[in-house]
Amino acid sequence: MTNFRPRKLPPNITEDAFQRFATKVINICGSENVKIISATLELIDGDYMQSCKAHASAIISPRNVPEVQDTVRLCNKLCVPLWPFSAGRNIGYGGTAPRVSVSVRMDMGLHMNKVLNVSVEGSYTLVEPGVTYFELHDYLEEHKLRVPDVGGGSIIGNAVERGVGYSKHQDHGIMHCGLEVILPDGELLLAALQLWLWPYNDGIFTQSSLGIVVKMGIWLMPNPGGFQAYMITFPRDDDLPKITDTIRPLRLQMVLQNVLTLRHITLDAAVANNKASYTDRKEPWNGDELYAIAQKLDLGYWNSFGAVYGPEPTRKVLLEFIKGVPLAIPGSEFWLPEDRTEPFSVLHTRAKVLQGIPTTNELSHLFFSPISKITGKDATAQYDLSKKRCFEAGFDFNGNFVVGMRAMHHSVWNVFNREGPEARKKARWLILTLVDDCAARGWAEYRTHIPLMDQIANTQNFNDTAQMKLNEKIKNAVDPNGILAPGKNGIWPNKYKKKGWVLDAASNMNNEVSK
Amino acid sequence: MTNFRPRKLPPNITEDAFQRFATKVINICGSENVKIISATLELIDGDYMQSCKAHASAIISPRNVPEVQDTVRLCNKLCVPLWPFSAGRNIGYGGTAPRVSVSVRMDMGLHMNKVLNVSVEGSYTLVEPGVTYFELHDYLEEHKLRVPDVGGGSIIGNAVERGVGYSKHQDHGIMHCGLEVILPDGELLLAALQLWLWPYNDGIFTQSSLGIVVKMGIWLMPNPGGFQAYMITFPRDDDLPKITDTIRPLRLQMVLQNVLTLRHITLDAAVANNKASYTDRKEPWNGDELYAIAQKLDLGYWNSFGAVYGPEPTRKVLLEFIKGVPLAIPGSEFWLPEDRTEPFSVLHTRAKVLQGIPTTNELSHLFFSPISKITGKDATAQYDLSKKRCFEAGFDFNGNFVVGMRAMHHSVWNVFNREGPEARKKARWLILTLVDDCAARGWAEYRTHIPLMDQIANTQNFNDTAQMKLNEKIKNAVDPNGILAPGKNGIWPNKYKKKGWVLDAASNMNNEVSK
Ligand SMILES: Cc1cc2nc3c(=O)[nH]c(=O)nc-3n(C[C@H](O)[C@H](O)[C@H](O)COP(=O)(O)OP(=O)(O)OC[C@H]3O[C@@H](n4cnc5c(N)ncnc54)[C@H](O)[C@@H]3O)c2cc1C
Ligand SMILES: Cc1cc2nc3c(=O)[nH]c(=O)nc-3n(C[C@H](O)[C@H](O)[C@H](O)COP(=O)(O)OP(=O)(O)OC[C@H]3O[C@@H](n4cnc5c(N)ncnc54)[C@H](O)[C@@H]3O)c2cc1C
Missing domain, CATH: 3.40.462.10 (FAD-linked oxidases, C-terminal domain)
Structure with missing residues (x-):
């Protein structure tokens, strides 16, 4: 039997448990789609077009929705922390690096990268996580439709982080028209905007650790006539x-x-x-x-x-x-x-x-927003x-x-x-x-880089951190084992002793985590 | 000692518990602001400008936020179901009637009815629940601003139900710029849109039973120049x-x-x-x-x-x-x-x-939407x-x-x-x-009348009711005693045995609840 030994084990996971995890996840996704980050794997510091291998114990690339579901269920069973990403180009905000640094990372975009549907009439498209602005643009040219913005990264990765664009469709987080999400228990949810009774639940899947987005409908810009x-x-x-x-x-x-x-x-x-x-x-x-x-x-x-x-x-x-x-x-x-x-x-x-013709002609590094x-x-x-x-x-x-x-x-x-x-x-x-x-001065940041998450979350503390308490309540209810993106945006599930994990300004100053 | 005996007791509340509730809530809000719906109170059927007294055991009208908080905490302690409303003009969708028919109703608008702030520069206003479109309009005239829509009802009541208007600001549920909400545990939360890290939580307080809105910022229409x-x-x-x-x-x-x-x-x-x-x-x-x-x-x-x-x-x-x-x-x-x-x-x-000049020149009754x-x-x-x-x-x-x-x-x-x-x-x-x-045919309804809530919720059942399961999880986490608007939009907290409460088509047909 192969020995799957990562460079470092995720917190509270024994070598034996990791071994079982690796064996099972290979069964689910195929060995070619499971990459263990071993001590011998060469690391190229700063090559941010690669997916920051240093910060993970394994990278899983599921081929379809059932494989995502099975992997999530497996992580749940073994309490393995999981951090999904789409194109992994979240440059300036941490790339694909997970907050808990040896999480298993799930590459949603490698195989699940199809434009599933384009409605010219309704001016929207349904895409999988791997579809980038560039790819979609090429696909749309013939239909006289345009993507709603800048290039770099995926449609889904950018939208779930509530990326901001320059065209008429500014806030990508609200320009979607329905999400399909895998919840931390492996269930598939359709979180529609507008069309149903009930509280709007789509917003809780943006800048979130509550679900993995597997499909998203996104509004396109119709030809404006000039x-x-x-x-x-x-x-x-x-x-x-x-x-x-x-x-x-x-x-x-x-x-x-x-x-x-x-x-x-x-x-x-x-x-x-x-x-x-x-x-x-x-x-x-x-x-x-x-x-x-x-x-x-x-x-x-x-x-x-x-x-x-x-x-x-x-x-x-x-x-x-x-x-x-x-x-x-x-x-x-x-x-x-x-x-x-x-x-x-x-x-x-x-x-x-x-x-709506994406470009990458403007480039740079660590954002403060x-x-x-x-x-x-x-x-x-x-x-x-x-x-x-x-x-x-x-x-x-x-x-x-x-x-x-x-x-x-x-x-x-x-x-x-x-x-x-x-x-x-x-x-x-x-x-x-x-x-x-x-x-x-009362100014908040709308998005931030991994190591600053706790510090910024801590500044958004109206009425004795009421919002954080609500976030934690919902997180624990929806993800009782705290497997999905623990610590993202400062939200720590009960399973993680928050005090031991939080990074304040002083620890960030003395730490190289932020690189 | 006065005997506070309502026409009917809320479910699982003993006469004694109700007695204690009434005494304490009078202490909190003042006796003039607590009205017990006794068997001797005259009912005027169909007088929908009144607040459907038949359907409640008591009506409480708090004077300020701390009174709301104390009342909510009291309800929590005694497991008394509570149904808030603002202007009580939710005509066509159930008026002020609560889903659990002898709930205590909280009239948010009677005393809390002030326009707290108008920013001409930023083109928004901050209002309390009792402020109606008409009142705000009068207030704004002098500032050359306009309310974003039709009259009837309150700004907050209409927005939390995601009312739809005719002006440029169609969806009132997304035209707010920040909510202050009392959670079921009595805590005060500021649920801002856009401006923070974290999942968007404001949406979960629309068409919701997760909080009582005590203040809302709402965007106004700036003078468009013609x-x-x-x-x-x-x-x-x-x-x-x-x-x-x-x-x-x-x-x-x-x-x-x-x-x-x-x-x-x-x-x-x-x-x-x-x-x-x-x-x-x-x-x-x-x-x-x-x-x-x-x-x-x-x-x-x-x-x-x-x-x-x-x-x-x-x-x-x-x-x-x-x-x-x-x-x-x-x-x-x-x-x-x-x-x-x-x-x-x-x-x-x-x-x-x-x-943006509200009117009530068009009138009617039971909406199907x-x-x-x-x-x-x-x-x-x-x-x-x-x-x-x-x-x-x-x-x-x-x-x-x-x-x-x-x-x-x-x-x-x-x-x-x-x-x-x-x-x-x-x-x-x-x-x-x-x-x-x-x-x-795959068409959903965006809002509905009280007795139809279960039936419609039941039609929105993608993937074995995954959305409802999520709603229930969040409801139980945020409101473990199920005191706030139990049953609203088909979401039943654990405390209520769902099976006994749900109204399907057959029971609605044989029932006079819907009047
Ligand atoms: C020069 C430059 C300019 C930029 N300009 C802008 C700009 O104008 N506006 C802007 O908004 N951003 C900008 N960015 C930031 C970033 O590049 C983009 O937001 C990018 O689109 C991120 O997309 P991605 O698919 O690469 O994200 P990823 O790195 O794949 O994902 C980012 C994060 O989103 C979450 N996530 C991703 N996919 C999923 C999923 N399927 N399910 C659940 N969670 C998921 C994860 O937490 C992940 O870490 C810029 C970056 C650079 C370097
Ligand atoms: C002729 C006619 C035309 C209409 N036209 C329209 C229309 O064009 N568009 C439209 O959207 N509606 C319309 N309506 C429906 C309704 O009148 C409006 O939506 C109205 O604004 C509701 O506001 P309200 O303050 O009276 O609500 P209320 O009756 O006070 O509240 C409605 C519900 O919202 C919740 N709620 C209220 N306040 C709070 C609070 N502070 N905290 C938490 N929850 C709360 C409660 O569940 C409550 O039962 C129309 C009605 C009629 C009769």
Whole structure:
């Protein structure tokens, strides 16, 4: 009999139990679909296109729904922790790394990767976990339908984490039209939106450890009859509050039909070229340098990207309103794609993304994502704080604001050189400090990287952590053995002694878990 | 010591326990806010503006959140079933009647009826349960904001039941921006949408028995810069499929910015005048008569109502598209409010409602509300079936379709004379039959009247009632004593022996519960 010995055993699992688990799961999924992460397996640090093997004891790739169900039931019997993923590209938020670091990981996307159905009439599609935005796009081209957003990752992985996009379909978590979920007891559930009696249960399967999504219906963008992307450049750093307050009413009135992004010059400078091409200095850029770069690139200090959708007369009317924005903010300018001829133009990329052609032309690393009200005051306060902390850590501020209907997602892109231990430490200090800074000001984060989950969950503590108590109650009722993604977003099942597992700021600072 | 003896005791509550409950709850809420429904209290059958006293053992009206919490804790201790309501105008779906008929009812709206906050900038408001659409409207007028819909009932009562409106904010259940909820253990929870880590928990408090909503933030419609209501009349009964298929793409492309309603001529005939004014016959109208009425009223056989929002140039462009609809369907006509001068014009009412001025000019009774896809085929199939069954029961078909973005709510208004026992029986037969008819065709109902809850819940039985099992698990975890709205939407807590409580079609037919 083969000996299946992983690099490290999951908590409370004996070598013998793991042995039995491995034998049985091979029976279920086939030996070619069970990979034990043994001590001899070579690890390639940082190769994030691979699925972070270091952090698992095994990777299982089921071929169909019954195999998922049987594996879940087996995990339940042996109390083996299981962490599902779809494309494993959750870059910036932990990749495929599980919170309990030697969990068994379930690769939902390897085999279950089909577009099951496309309804042109109803403008939706039904997909399996492995379907990525790119694949779906290719499939749809012929039907004149478009995917609702950016590339990278899978439709399901992005939607269950409530990924935010830039097109008309901003919040992917609510753009689904029905989920099929395997519950922790192995049962198959259809969690529909809207159509039934009963509490809405679909939401509890987003950013969740309550189920494994095996199918999802997702709304597509019907051909709107026409499309026009544009960019508005704003010259000055302190234009930010005026921009925000000018945009808000346009967004509320749906003159701005899609999510508008407002990007700091450092992001667009990085797209155009690497930092060394601008300067020899290692320190963060100062204001004068950034103004000089903006001038050189013929961009603003802040640059915003949007699009109008509809037949020509509709677009014309909406664009007239939008062209009014620059009038309110001196020195700002309105651009169409044909006005920009530089080799790497964000506007050209967006001109694709915003009409639903996925791209990966923009890349980076550790995200910090607080939410704010859409007001100049709040935007400025978040910007000033983040910039100050970035500078203290010796980094440039790289960030953007994604202006939704009723709130802004602010992303601080914590870009650092993973090779230097000093930079790593500073990056960690920066994000840990920002969590507390934001909590003190009442700003919450909508999503986070694995090691920060406890710390951020802990800041969302209205009325003596009432929400966490409810989450725990539901978790324990639905997953009494705590097998599914234990610790995800700070929710620890009874089976895990929370106190021993929680990572606070201090332990994160002294720990290399966050890499 | 006063003897508090209700007309009937709640299940498993002894006279002594009720006595203790009454004494204590008076201590909490004050004697003027506790009304015991004694055997001597006069009942006025059918006076639905009163709160159906017959169906309760007591009505408690707490004055503030701590009183709600203390009362809930008391109910928990004594296992007293509790059914909250806000305005008690849930007409057509059971009024304030609780499913377990001698529950204690909690009138959330009597004292807790304040508009706590209005943010013009953010275009939202924070309200208590007693605030109705009318009251809020008055409050908002001066701020140039508008409520998101029809009148009747409270903002909170309507939103928690996922009421559907006609304006741009169709689904009220998702137009909230944060709930404060008292859980069955008395704890206060803030269930925010969007802004946090963790599963979305707000949805589980809609159509739910998991909490009592004490505050809700709700999004308001900002001034869109202009408004124009319109009506399109379609001449023939069999225009229905063509109308649906013509509307769908316009809705998906957001040329139709709001919910479009498509009403059967009987509804508008009833608004204009009572049936006796048209005919002496008691039987349902036949097709020829309806065509004659439509002609007399200068209306279509189907009449649809909508509006465009935005500044003048936007409205003009959108209206051009909408005016194209009649071209596709011969004989149909486009009307503006100024074109209609009859005394009771639905278009004039809608011209108010659709811009957020609540009205109550349209009235009726027992709703049957299945959902369908937005296709001519589905609309016709639902219409044909409902009409056939209405005729078999000897009723006119009164109905409309509310065309959302991705699905239609079809309402069959079961209007009957409550006085006649025969009509009552037929009305019951009709609705019980329609539930099964629709289930057989895969159509679900989104909301229902008290006695039908079990029967409809039972039709939503994908994979051996997996959804119901999940609902029960969560219910028992969050409300182990089963005190809050036991039986609501068919969800029975462990404390109640489900088998003894469930009402199936046969028991509903033989029962007067449904009145
Ligand atoms: C440069 C860059 C830009 C980015 N831009 C954006 C952006 O604009 N908006 C945005 O939202 N994100 C963005 N991201 C983050 C991320 O890449 C995407 O959200 C991505 O789509 C995640 O999808 P995935 O399938 O790879 O997720 P995975 O890594 O497969 O899954 C992520 C997590 O979701 C859960 N999960 C996945 N599949 C399932 C399932 N079937 N059942 C249950 N749980 C499951 C698991 O907890 C898993 O760990 C960006 C990342 C980078 C590097
Ligand atoms: C002619 C007519 C037209 C109608 N048109 C529509 C329509 O277009 N769209 C529509 O959606 N409805 C419609 N209705 C149905 C109904 O009138 C409305 O939905 C109404 O707004 C219900 O609000 P309410 O405050 O009166 O509810 P209530 O009767 O107070 O409450 C309804 C139920 O919600 C729950 N509930 C209420 N308050 C709370 C709370 N604070 N915490 C927890 N649970 C609570 C309870 O289960 C309660 O029984 C119509 C009714 C009539 C008669």
